[in-house]
Amino acid sequence: MITLSNGGAYLLHGTQIIPESEAAKLKELTGRDVSKEEGRRGTIAYSILQKHNVSPDMEHLQIKFDAMASHDITFVGIIQTARASGMEKFPLPYVLTNCHNSLCAVGGTINEDDHLFGLSAAKKYGGIYVPPHIAVIHQYMREKMAGCGKMILGSDSHTRYGALGTMAMGEGGGELVKQLLCDTYDVAYPGVVGVYLTGRPNPGVGPHDIAIAIVGAVFKNGYVKNKVMEFVGPGVASMGTDYRNSVDVMTTETTCLSSIWRTDDDTKAYLTQHGRPEDYKELNPADVAYYDGMVTVDLSTIKPMIALPFHPSNAFEIDAFNENAADILRDAEKRAQELIGSRDIPFSLTDKVIDGKLHVQQGVIAGCAGGNYVNVMAAAHILKNASCGNDIFTLDVYPSSQPVNMDLVRKGAVADLMAAGAVVKTAFCGPCFGAGDTPANNTLSIRHTTRNFPNREGSKPGQDQFAAVALMDARSIAATAANGGVLTSAEAYADDYEVPAYDYDDSSYAVRVYNGFGKAEPEADLIYGPNIKDWPKMEALADDILLKVCSKIMDAVTTTDELIPSGETSSFRSNPLGLAEFTLSRRDPEYVGRSKAVRALEEARTAGQCPAQADAALKDIYAQIQAHFPQASMKTTEIGSMIYCTRPGDGSAREQAASCQRVLGGLANICSEYATKRYRSNVINWGMLPFQMKETPSFEVGDYIFIPSIRTALDGDMQHIKAYIVGKEWQEIELFISPMTDTEKEIVKAGCLINFNRNR
Template sequence: MVKLYEDGVYLRGGSEVVPAAEAAERGITQTPEDAKRGTIAYSILQAHNTSGDPEALKIRFDAMASHDITFVGIIQTARASGMEQFPLPYVLTNCHNSLCAVGGTINEDDHVFGLSAAKKYGGIFVPPHIAVIHSFMRENFAGCGKMILGSDSHTRYGALGTMAVGEGGGELAKQLLRDTYDVAYPGVVAIYLTGAPRPGVGPHDVALAIIRAVFAKGYVKNKVMEFVGPGIASMTTDYRNGVDVMTTETTCLSSIWATDEDTHAFLTMHGRGDDYRELKPADVAYYDGCVEVDLSSIKPMIALPFHPSNGFEIDELNENLEDILREVELEAAKIGEGKTHFSLLDKIIDGKLHVQQGVIAGCSGGNYDSVVQAARVLKGANTGCGEFSLSVYPTSQPVALELTRRGYIYDLMEAGAIVRTAFCGPCFGAGDTPANNGLSIRHTTRNFPNREGSKPGNGQLSAVALMDARSIAATAANGGVLTPATDLPEETWDEACEYTFDDAPYKKRVYWGFGKAEPADELVEGPNIKPWPAMEPLGDDILLKVCSKIMDPVTTTDELIPSGETSSFRSNPLGLAEFTLSRRDPAYVGRSKEVDAVEKRRVAGEAAGDLAALDAELASVFEALAGAGVTADAKATEYGSMLYAKKPGDGSAREQAASCQRVIGGLANIVHEYATKRYRSNVMNWGMVPFQMEAEPNFEVGDYVFVPGIRAALDGDLKNIAAYVVRADGAVEQIELYIADMTAEERAIVKAGCLINYNKFKAAAE
């Protein structure tokens, strides 16, 4: 049972949920404003807030982490902005672009760059295959009351008492420049846990049940999820880590858990017992909402393609196979756009669903406890020599060492599983890509379209369903027939997983350079590592050509800029930009580059101010505006591209989702709403205007939107911004845009044209 409360609640004594409407009659006299200070989140956020205003936070973090898809761009941004050394511990892991066969040696060039940057600026460098980013941070940096910022959306260490935030690279660059993470004080929602998970139910089952309940409603969007209640004690800390990392898929801002002696034991085992302190709400704490979860009621879950919120109990799916799978096939047909076909009904044999692949990996599935449980299921079993295959990726070398020492690796391999090194590839489409029309069940973080590596544009489509390692192992032992772990005898399950942490791989292979910067050292830049191209400050007026219009309910980061095969271009801004929207609107890049070429010619002074000579279509737009009585000065107008999407930015924190638009001429997004704060932050940090509009878009690809006085508007209340649509036939229609609240710094960044420009201008002024 997962219950959502309609309004705010008080938590009294850590164990009594009191709806706000009943507070007075039940003896609670504190106002919500006073009692919100009793949450764990409030105390941690205010301890890191430098603004002096508890409602307008300016956060400085204790540590940061990036992986090899993001750290080159972040360092290049900070370097171009004047950074001389890393002012806080900054961990550079190499767990995404680990397979250097993808793009030849280009990926390894990024790793070499990362090591040279760690030496020059004083960073911590984790070589490929040693650990995935979040395992390393849990094992070495997370601690009670801390805050950590990461350039990966799954930066979540709440179960260790750390509020962690996944953001775009611009926000990390700000920390490297000793600036702050600016955000309004977020809402805090209690995740009130009762009961205990039944044998065979794992952390992914708990997480998927919560995601199913909250995602579509936006219940915790951009809020903090605070885990409280007696049910916490029923789970080990490693189990809690597995639940916590999936909070990202709810679109929350961060997470935090009440801590206890099990948390203390985990930190002590990892040599950091001093980082423990008890965290719990005050005797009376107020929350903006509450998700009540009876852990004993949760059954093994499966999130069917193409989103983690598309969850069902496995029993529920098995009882309604044809009806449910037919709906997924319809969604697959939309994704395939007639270029490919994906079927699930043909995988029903004798009334049972047969899957083609299982994967247990990454920061969610590769945790020690989950791999141990899978190994216990598979001990003496046989995964078979047919189509089904199983791969297991322990989350770090210390975890793999302990699994080996205790014989679990032997049990997995003897059963037919393939055991691999620590790698995030299966989570984003760069590892274990299944065959065309294949269905993969994975204990990983996401199952968006193409996260498994397929390419619908090239005629190949496969799909991922998310499941817990326990049920994946039960399915593997059953030859690939979908099987919930609770179908196994209860004596299969012994939740005790003894563990001894051995950090020898870290001592011997990790470069620990914080506080040891060597400024004279040179950065090693391979031929594919390119600096950011120059970008102009925002014009007084802007003219936007509509280069893409996406009416899907949600547009993911992966659709804005694909993961997987594009990874070898991550350090080359213009090279990577060629893939922008390639899986959703392949013609977008060509359209935007045409706009950008005209703007570059205008800035260079070509055609000597003769607009018609510069571009006949552009000249006709200004003629249409003049004919409609709209004052528009072509000389004061910046020209760029724009995309419309209903709700873009769900998923990954990758700043490239915005920067790739920007470097080929993007000036703005117009949206109904932004799926996540992090994508909107990326848009602003790359100098694009984050417009929104309530009305349905009355423009099409190829039309223009003229926004006069945009710089002045950014100094105002951001409401009721007048703009004008100019259609191909010359018709002009006024529309209303608005921008959600922006900080003074965000306004200045957009006016400067990007974060790099903002810092250069600020340094010059000083």
């Protein structure tokens, strides 16, 4: 059972929850007055943030991190940006893993070119380089870098090491560039929500079941959005640290800012086993801690779960789902049809229910969520002496690191999985973002991975392909495999099995990982492949701007996967203009052409030509503008493209969701609200204006919006920005921008973070 408090709550001695409405009880129980401010300082999160804040103001944090991590579809762009901004060496440990573009089977040399660039950068600037197939990014960071009281920043949204006492955050590349330039991560002090755990998981219930249940309870209502989730309570001790890690990584899907857990002897044992006993310290809330909300979870009530397409929050208990499968799947089919739109792509889910049972076509256990030792061992136990069968159903297993894989081999788990018909592969994130195990058209895959967003499994609706993913725990995936692909709860196979103790052996790291931190070689050359390109020039923000609406998406949420697809685009992440060709390709395929046309107008203007010569309609547009603003000039009004989404940016931290718009001439986003802080930060770091509006937009694709004196507006409170739809009629609308730091304002004025740093 999961309950959410209505308002804040105090935690007394780590064991007693007192609703804020009953705060008077605190004096009776403690014998003294306890203020909310004192309680705020009593959280684990507060102490860690305070330690890393270089500002004297705890309400406006300026954070410096202990370490950073990137993978091979983000580190090239980050390093290129930092180089262009004047970076000479990595000032903190920076881990470059190669777990996304690991496969070098398609696209010519470009993936391995990125890997060589990463190795050469680690040598030149003093970084840590983890070769392909050795470890997925988050498993390596757990094993080698995370520690109690630390903070780590990563360019992947699932940068979460809270179960090891580390507050970790996933952000776009611009925020990592700031750390490389010895600048700070600036953020208002976040709310902290307690997650109070009691009981213990039942046999057959895995960490993904707990995570999916929590995501289902808090995502849609925004209960923890941009807040820190702090896991406390006696139930923490009922789970081993490896198990906790798999719960923790999924906190990203709640849209929280970060996570942190109380630590104990099991945390100490984990860090000691991984050769870092000095990184342990006990973390617990103070005797009185105040939380902005409280999520209470009785672990003993959690059942095996399934998160249906197309979001991890679309959560159901497997048994309850099986009782009403056809009715529940019809809703998922409706959502699929909305995504497919007018295209004639046959896709169905209800036809996979045969004799009242759902038949799935593929299973995958992989990555930072599923590939952990405890998950694969539990799956292997269920499949020992069982069979996946020789029909359509397949099962692929990706251990999360080479050390994990080595111990799975020694324990016999790999042999048991293979004997059952599963295919065991190397550490790789592909199944999580659409670059591995893409299922057949019109099929359903069940996966212990982090996301099941539309087309994230790799299908391409623009080419008449559509498949779907449901998320499940490795245990229930194994149970389904043992049942020939018929959806089955792991409770059907539950027994008294306990996963044997893990034996960590990092010899593969010792011989393959390059650790150059503190040993930069400035004279070393960077190795470039032909696909690695510099960022194009970007203009500073003008006083007056004219936006052309190039896409309008009214979906409740627009994910970063829809803004810039994952999967097949990953090989182009080092080529800004090449990657930009895929922008919104799964959601609005005409966007790129529209935005390029607008960019051509701005290029004509900056070259001293009249934009109206390229687009005759602009002559009438400017005539209307000058009728109301006589001082406005076609020569000095910057022209850019704009997208409207109701709630953009749920999902990945990838900065390319914003940078691709920018290199195509994007100048602004307008939305009702931003789904995540990280996407809004990406918009800002790439020099675009992060507008919001309260009303339903009356403009349409093709309309122009004129915004005068925008630089002046940025210097004000930004709450009432007048804008004007210019077309058949002149219509005033009001936009606003949520608070920005002074630095963020200067970045937008400069045109992007690169320009801002060059100007300094």
